[in-house]
Amino acid sequence: MQLTKKKYLLTDAEREVMEYIWTSEEPLSGNDILAKPSFKEWSSGYLHNVLRSMLKKKVIQVDGLVQSNTQYARTFVPALTREEYAAQMAMSVGGVVNQKSIAKVAMAMAKEAGSEDLIRKLESLIEESK
Numbered sequence: 157m158q159l160t161k162k163k164y165l166l167t168d169a170e171r172e173v174m175e176y177i178w179t180s181e182e183p184l185s186g187n188d189i190l191a192k193p194s195f196k197e198w199s200s201g202y203l204h205n206v207l208r209s210m211l212k213k214k215v216i217q218v219d220g221l222v223q224s225n226t227q228y229a230r231t232f233v234p235a236l237t238r239e240e241y242a243a244q245m246a247m248s249v250g251g252v253v254n255q256k257s258i259a260k261v262a263m264a265m266a267k268e269a270g271s272e273d274l275i276r277k278l279e280s281l282i283e284e285s286k
Contacts, residue, residue, distance in 0.1 A: 165245070166215065169206050174215060178238050183219035183231035207232065215241065256282060 166174060176192060177184055186203050189195050195203065210216045210232075217235040221228045236244070246261050259282045266274040 165248075166213070166241075167206075167209075169202075170210050170213075170215070173203075173206055173210065174234070174241075177216060177232060177234050183233045185222055185224060185229040185231050187224050187229060188231075 172194070173189060176189060176195075180188075186200065186207060190198060190200065190203055207216070211218070214235050216232045219231045219233040222231055223229075259278055263275065263278040263282065266278055
């Protein structure tokens, strides 16, 4: 999948909603999201604008409908995992364009996590690609 920075970069509000959707084990409606204390101050209109933008960026998708009082509301699930989003950001923002640069980004992440075994495996991959 080819990505562009503008298309997939989430705003702060989108990232906040995305974090909640990633941690939920069930599809969430707008009302479910607004019921969470950290979203209590948001208006319904604002949240719907955020969700519409996230749908356009294809980071969430509609899972189905639930009845909410006398109306029906869409439910949302992630269209990609947290790791897939991080990879997309590394690819689009960081200029990662080939196997060697992907291995170097993975190496930097392994060093940050302190994973010595993974670091050795990645070093050998980088050496093989020279």
